[in-house]
Amino acid sequence: MKFKKLLVASSIVASGLMANFANAADTIKVGVLHSLSGTMAISETTLKDTVLMMIEEQNKAGGVLGKQLEPVVVDPASNWPLFAEKTRELLAKEKVDVIFGCWTSVSRKSALPVLEELNGLLFYPVQYEGEESSKNVFYTGAAPNQQAIPAVDYLMEEIGATRWVLAGTDYVYPRTTNKILKAYLKSKGVKDADIMVNYTPFGHSDWQGIVSDIKKFGSAGKKTAVVSTINGDANIPFYKELGNQGISAEDIPVVAFSVGEEELSGFDTKPLIGHLAAWNYFQSVESDENEAFIASWKKYIGDDKRVTNDPMEATYIGFKMWVKAVEKAGTTDVDAVEQALIGVAVPNLTGGIAVMNPNHHLSKPVLIGEIQADGQFEVVSSTPDTVIGDAWSDFLPSSKNLISDWTAPIECGSFDVKTAKCSGQNF
Amino acid sequence: MMRLLSVLISGIISWQALANDQVINADTAPTVDKHSAVLIELVQKLPVTKLKKLPVLVEQLASTATLKNTKKTRDVLQYLVDGELYYIKANKHVVRAVNGENKTYTLTDILADETFAPVNKSKIKKIKTNNRLRGEIRGYIAKIDLSSSDKNTRIDAINQILSNPSKPGLSAVRALLATEQNDDVRELMNVTLLTEQLKHGSHAEKIAAIKQIEDSLQPVVKNAMTQLLDNLPTNNKSTEEKILAANLTKAIKSIDGKRDLFGYLETIFFGLSLGSVLLLAAIGLTITFGVMGVINMAHGEMMMLGAYTTYVIQLAFPNLIEYSLLMAVPAAFLVSGFVGIIIERGVIRHLKGRPLETLLATFGISLMLQQLVRTVFSPLNRQVQAPEWMTGSLQINPVFALTYNRLYILLFSLLVFFALLMILKKTSLGLHVRAVSQDREMARALSIKSDWVDAATFGLGSGVAGVAGVVLSQLTNVGPNLGQAYIIDSFLVVVFGGVGSLWGTLVAAMSLGSINKFLEPITGSVLANIIVLVGLVLFIQKRPKGLFPQKGRASD
Numbered sequence: 001m002k003f004k005k006l007l008v009a010s011s012i013v014a015s016g017l018m019a020n021f022a023n024a025a026d027t028i029k030v031g032v033l034h035s036l037s038g039t040m041a042i043s044e045t046t047l048k049d050t051v052l053m054m055i056e057e058q059n060k061a062g063g064v065l066g067k068q069l070e071p072v073v074v075d076p077a078s079n080w081p082l083f084a085e086k087t088r089e090l091l092a093k094e095k096v097d098v099i100f101g102c103w104t105s106v107s108r109k110s111a112l113p114v115l116e117e118l119n120g121l122l123f124y125p126v127q128y129e130g131e132e133s134s135k136n137v138f139y140t141g142a143a144p145n146q147q148a149i150p151a152v153d154y155l156m157e158e159i160g161a162t163r164w165v166l167a168g169t170d171y172v173y174p175r176t177t178n179k180i181l182k183a184y185l186k187s188k189g190v191k192d193a194d195i196m197v198n199y200t201p202f203g204h205s206d207w208q209g210i211v212s213d214i215k216k217f218g219s220a221g222k223k224t225a226v227v228s229t230i231n232g233d234a235n236i237p238f239y240k241e242l243g244n245q246g247i248s249a250e251d252i253p254v255v256a257f258s259v260g261e262e263e264l265s266g267f268d269t270k271p272l273i274g275h276l277a278a279w280n281y282f283q284s285v286e287s288d289e290n291e292a293f294i295a296s297w298k299k300y301i302g303d304d305k306r307v308t309n310d311p312m313e314a315t316y317i318g319f320k321m322w323v324k325a326v327e328k329a330g331t332t333d334v335d336a337v338e339q340a341l342i343g344v345a346v347p348n349l350t351g352g353i354a355v356m357n358p359n360h361h362l363s364k365p366v367l368i369g370e371i372q373a374d375g376q377f378e379v380v381s382s383t384p385d386t387v388i389g390d391a392w393s394d395f396l397p398s399s400k401n402l403i404s405d406w407t408a409p410i411e412c413g414s415f416d417v418k419t420a421k422c423s424g425q426n427f
Numbered sequence: 428m429m430r431l432l433s434v435l436i437s438g439i440i441s442w443q444a445l446a447n448d449q450v451i452n453a454d455t456a457p458t459v460d461k462h463s464a465v466l467i468e469l470v471q472k473l474p475v476t477k478l479k480k481l482p483v484l485v486e487q488l489a490s491t492a493t494l495k496n497t498k499k500t501r502d503v504l505q506y507l508v509d510g511e512l513y514y515i516k517a518n519k520h521v522v523r524a525v526n527g528e529n530k531t532y533t534l535t536d537i538l539a540d541e542t543f544a545p546v547n548k549s550k551i552k553k554i555k556t557n558n559r560l561r562g563e564i565r566g567y568i569a570k571i572d573l574s575s576s577d578k579n580t581r582i583d584a585i586n587q588i589l590s591n592p593s594k595p596g597l598s599a600v601r602a603l604l605a606t607e608q609n610d611d612v613r614e615l616m617n618v619t620l621l622t623e624q625l626k627h628g629s630h631a632e633k634i635a636a637i638k639q640i641e642d643s644l645q646p647v648v649k650n651a652m653t654q655l656l657d658n659l660p661t662n663n664k665s666t667e668e669k670i671l672a673a674n675l676t677k678a679i680k681s682i683d684g685k686r687d688l689f690g691y692l693e694t695i696f697f698g699l700s701l702g703s704v705l706l707l708a709a710i711g712l713t714i715t716f717g718v719m720g721v722i723n724m725a726h727g728e729m730m731m732l733g734a735y736t737t738y739v740i741q742l743a744f745p746n747l748i749e750y751s752l753l754m755a756v757p758a759a760f761l762v763s764g765f766v767g768i769i770i771e772r773g774v775i776r777h778l779k780g781r782p783l784e785t786l787l788a789t790f791g792i793s794l795m796l797q798q799l800v801r802t803v804f805s806p807l808n809r810q811v812q813a814p815e816w817m818t819g820s821l822q823i824n825p826v827f828a829l830t831y832n833r834l835y836i837l838l839f840s841l842l843v844f845f846a847l848l849m850i851l852k853k854t855s856l857g858l859h860v861r862a863v864s865q866d867r868e869m870a871r872a873l874s875i876k877s878d879w880v881d882a883a884t885f886g887l888g889s890g891v892a893g894v895a896g897v898v899l900s901q902l903t904n905v906g907p908n909l910g911q912a913y914i915i916d917s918f919l920v921v922v923f924g925g926v927g928s929l930w931g932t933l934v935a936a937m938s939l940g941s942i943n944k945f946l947e948p949i950t951g952s953v954l955a956n957i958i959v960l961v962g963l964v965l966f967i968q969k970r971p972k973g974l975f976p977q978k979g980r981a982s983d
Contacts, residue, residue: 039908041801041806042806042807042808042906045806158557158559159557159558159559160559170953198951198952199951199952199953200952200953201952201953201956203908203912204952205902205903205912206701206704206902208697208700208701208830208833208944209694209697209944209947209948209952210947210952212693212697213948219646219650220646220650221646221647221650221651221653221654233808233903233904233906233908236808236903236904237902237903237904240813240902241830243818244818244819244820244830244831244832244833245820245828245830246819246820246822246828249558250558250561250562250565251590253558262807265807265810267808267810268810268811268812268813271818274558274561276558370557370558372510373510374526378553378555380478380555380557381557
């Protein structure tokens with residue numbers, strides 16, 4: 001009983017203090033919506049730290065519009081419906097001006113209706129399947145044409161692959177990406193018999209049968225390549241099995257879209273050497289911005305062995321863009337910032353310039369890297385110019401006529417160029 | 428023109444080398460024979476050649492092997508494949524660099540084996556290769572290796588040529604066939620040449636080749652045959668073509684028959700090996716669940732602790748990776764067993780006879796253990812290395828191979844199973860455990876300390892789970908969520924097999940594994956899991972006590 005009283009008393013005191021504190025300092029609130037527990041914590045915790053680091057640096061440099069930034073961190077706990085609740089909490093209760101967050105597509109889809117209803121602003125930093133463009137979301141990760149399609153082109157032209165395995169985890173991102181890739185491969189004259197599609201559950205760990213099937217599929221005399229949209233944890237047992245069954249990168253190269261430096265840091269990379277990944281950023285890229293970023297990250301996190309990865313770069317670009325847009329607009333008002341963001345250009349970490357396009361997607365370079373023994377990637381191919389992210393794939397019948405343009409006069413996330421109508425179905 | 432260019436380039440290099448006093452100078456190498464001179468000249472072109480133009484240069488490099496000294500060429504090619512060739516940024520001089528201590532690289536001259544002072548990574552740059560180029564280089568190396576004195580090197584080399592036939596490679600095989608002593612190597616050489624004969628020979632040669640290699644299971648043989656058959660006209664075949672088609676169809680059919688047979692064997696092996704993992708994961712649960720009736724939701728975390736024990740042991744003894752698993756097995760047993768006893772004494776004992784509370788309490792413990800690991804080791808997965816003897820596969824024939832890690836795990840799981848069986852059947856602890864599990868009150872009346880038996884049983888079950896964790900560290904991610912992935916499967920196996928029955932667990936694990944693996948190619952792994960689950964639910968409806976129900980008063 002005594003304990004209960006104490007608890008009540010202390011919480012009253014605490015909330016009083018908090019209110020005082022909030023009144024005393026006029027700050028701009030920045031919401032951070034990344035899972036800090038549950039299955040996605042492994043990837044998302046890093047992004048939370050990245051945002052916090054960026055905020056700290058910005059505050060040291062004088063904040064934004066003369067105000068200090070105040071992070072509001074919530075934990076949606078890898079629980080998709082909770083993303084909607086936490087978004088509501090951030091927007092309605094905490095009244096944040098911008099949110100950096102989400103990793104999986106399903107979490108973004110969960111937060112989207114709330115963002116549109118309460119007119120929030122979300123920066124989404126992870127590569128995704130496209131087929132979406134919301135007024136309230138800026139997509140700083142890669143769309144399929146900035147990752148999947150160039151990777152397939154590389155395998156086709158450089159490696160000479162003519163037979164394809166599309167292996168993925170069974171959820172929305174791999175399914176949509178594989179649908180796009182299949183349509184793309186067919187447009188390049190690949191026959192159905194030369195495409196093998198395979199889906200596995202989250203966290204699949206027994207790959208013997210599937211790898212053996214891939215081996216058989218690949219021994220038909222044609223150069224075979226695997227396009228992997230296998231997610232997170234399932235990758236390691238997959239690559240281990242490839243190694244054990246004696247499939248090297250020279251026999252059947254695997255190009256992955258979800259394997260980055262962070263995923264490899266918990267793994268003995270010997271069996272993976274030579275396998276590929278397609279991203280818009282690699283830690284190994286040599287540029288002044290990248291060196292500075294890596295150094296400040298290692299210093300912030302206090303661990304010399306921590307690595308940087310593509311979604312971190314996307315978070316970095318998103319944050320810099322938001323700051324620039326707020327300063328351009330002179331306010332943190334969502335509508336003003338949303339318009340100001342379009343056309344904003346900031347240096348990316350690979351020595352180029354990232355531009356925010358009218359469809360809320362970035363222009364990015366596409367890099368193909370080979371996995372090295374030290375868990376880093378070596379770039380073996382890169383696009384000569386940056387590629388503009390395409391919200392709606394040109395290779396799917398349902399979306400090939402759609403474009404997204406959030407500037408006047410179209411101001412629509414799904415504008416049909418044939419019928420010149422805005423369907424309003426933005427996701 | 429090329430010649431002029433290379434002279435110019437080497438001129439620039441030597442000028443730069445002279446200009447820069449701290450760098451390595453190739454020209455100081457004392458005596459350079461003609462072969463080495465050509466090699467050096469070509470190697471020094473590597474940094475200034477674009478990746479797209481590299482194949483031509485590499486071909487020139489490889490062709491130096493026809494001169495009297497092949498070893499040096501082979502070495503250079505090998506360095507290139509292994510990614511050990513770097514060039515010094517300052518003067519574009521090519522050296523071999525090997526990662527040394529403290530993030531520095533040890534440099535050696537590519538020919539002279541001369542060692543230079545270690546440098547920082549930023550001073551040198553790697554000569555890039557890609558998969559395609561490395562494939563080609565391996566072909567060149569294979570050609571050189573054909574005359575190696577080691578039998579296995581020769582077999583690898585021929586396999587390389589067999590899967591990527593090239594003119595020079597084939598002619599080298601042809602030349603060496605007559606002098607080859609080893610039967611295995613000769614046979615493989617024959618298959619290589621006959622496959623080529625199948626592609627390009629005359630009609631009679633083709634028929635002869637089919638007769639000779641129709642027993643070969645090499646995938647290339649079948650591909651060559653299928654291709655030949657597909658290229659024959661479908662209608663209006665000449666008599667010759669008809670005979671050829673008939674021969675080919677027969678040969679392909681016989682090869683397919685054999686391949687299917689080995690395919691079945693492979694699936695059975697996959698099923699048993701998945702079963703062995705399930706067995707290891709579930710067998711500890713059989714003991715705790717069966718004997719004490721405790722639904723231990725923290726069972727998965729006992730496995731996780733076992734896996735982390737392996738990680739810690741590898742961290743503590745970085746030079747003994749080969750033996751780390753052998754050390755980890757007893758260590759993990761002790762760690763998990765100890766934690767298990769603490770949980771039993773501290774929590775479960777006080778919740779006796781209240782299964783729902785026990786379930787919730789152990790679930791809470793599982794969350795606490797996960798968070799503890801996250802705090803102590805970080806939420807990221809930890810790297811557990813595989814010892815050399817656990818990697819690779821036992822190649823029985825070209826279409827059938829057993830991976831070593833799965834093979835050892837299968838044997839190990841059976842070992843653990845029979846050891847537990849012996850403990851329960853032959854030791855006094857086992858006798859007490861069985862007595863308590865059949866009738867607790869009666870056992871107590873016969874002066875068996877049921878409290879002590881409970882603690883020992885729980886410790887034993889948890890310890891075995893820890894051992895399972897050591898095995899899992901070789902198969903999957905070592906992270907805080909490791910246990911969660913296996914807890915459901917473990918319960919499925921135990922319920923299916925019959926609570927408390929070791930034999931039931933064995934049969935259940937193996938049959939669930941096999942059913943899963945036989946369904947997987949037909950339905951895909953997602954649907955296979957669902958079908959197994961639905962099937963199990965229906966089975967439990969029919970036989971609520973599983974395959975091997977336990978007899979005894981407690982089970983009434």
